[in-house]
């Protein structure tokens with residue numbers, strides 16, 4: 001039958017019956033002679049059970065309904081006369097065996113839980129088992145008061161549960177999860193490997209409570225609507241946090257940043273569309289906002305990267321028309337390659353050029369061409385006295401240029417200082433005279449020595 005509300009059929013707890021099952025005697029248990037007719041205490045348990053059976057199933061509304069629904073007849077539960085007294089005795093044995101162990105509480109309550117579940121659903125006779133245990137524990141003198149209280153509280157809570165965990169209906173959780181799947185940017189290639197994995201998962205269990213050592217059953221808590229949304233919010237943050245685009249770019253693992261940029265832009269648009277038009281609860285909108293912010297940062301990052309890449313990849317273009325001057329710094333014949341190496345290494349070591357504003361290749365072109373193109377502005381990132389020192393090396397110390405100097409720099413008129421001022425001869429010479437020993441002087445010296 002098609003279920004239009006989701007993949008899970010709704011089952012009302014009242015319409016299900018689990019049959020009772022029997023429990024084997026625990027290790028070391030031996031019944032007294034003539035058990036259960038050995039003493040007043042045990043025969044009273046049997047008597048109490050018989051009294052209950054004499055009115056069952058008309059004892060209460062729950063049992064009446066249950067008997068109607070499942071055609072329970074008088075006599076069907078006569079086995080309880082033995083079952084209850086035996087299991088009370090088994091439990092008493094376990095309590096005596098385990099009470100001094102480190103894990104006494106978990107062990108004993110696991111056994112009690114296992115026994116109580118053996119009365120089936122809805123439980124028939126389980127209440128007698130519990131109340132007889134309360135008597136035993138209340139009266140015994142071998143258990144300390146605090147342990148007694150812990151066990152009595154446990155039994156009380158089993159009889160009248162006070163904390164009811166309100167798990168959500170599975171179809172509601174399914175819808176919440178489906179909405180998240182449709183929202184998270186699984187389309188991004190970063191997440192393509194995860195897409196299938198997360199579509200298969202139905203993470204409805206919020207917590208594994210424990211595994212009962214006697215029944216071997218594991219009990220779990222199913223999410224509430226709120227805890228499910230909180231879980232998805234944390235999952236969103238966790239997944240996004242795994243993507244370190246900056247590192248990936250640095251490591252060269254993003255081979256096509258343009259494609260990533262394109263993907264991110266589409267996804268950013270998509271998440272903003274969803275945020276506007278889809279119905280999200282106030283809890284859900286938090287993960288939507290997180291995704292949106294993240295995509296926004298990524299797009300921003302890839303945009304910056306693009307500007308940078310364009311500058312890097314622009315090759316000096318000979319066909320490009322632009323003002324060409326008659327000036328040249330006149331690099332010494334055959335020394336072009338040496339100069340290129342020196343300038344490149346200086347740029348790496350002391351940040352000669354401000355690459356946010358100037359393409360380094362344009363700078364090389366200016367420094368090596370026979371006619372300096374005047375359509376490029378060259379912004380330096382080094383200090384003026386560093387530049388002056390470098391110019392001296394080029395001209396006087398190593399004689400790599402014949403026409404380079406403060407005055408020719410000014411004449412060409414396309415050079416700008418670190419601070420943004422147009423460079424002139426006066427600026428360069430005064431910086432030199434104020435501080436003739438520039439920062440990283442030894443680095444500059446060694447670069448020249450290395451290549452000349």
Ligand SMILES: [Zn+2]
Nearest residue numbers: 032038039042
């Ligand atoms: Zn007895």
Ligand SMILES: [Zn+2]
Nearest residue numbers: 057059060063
């Ligand atoms: Zn009843």
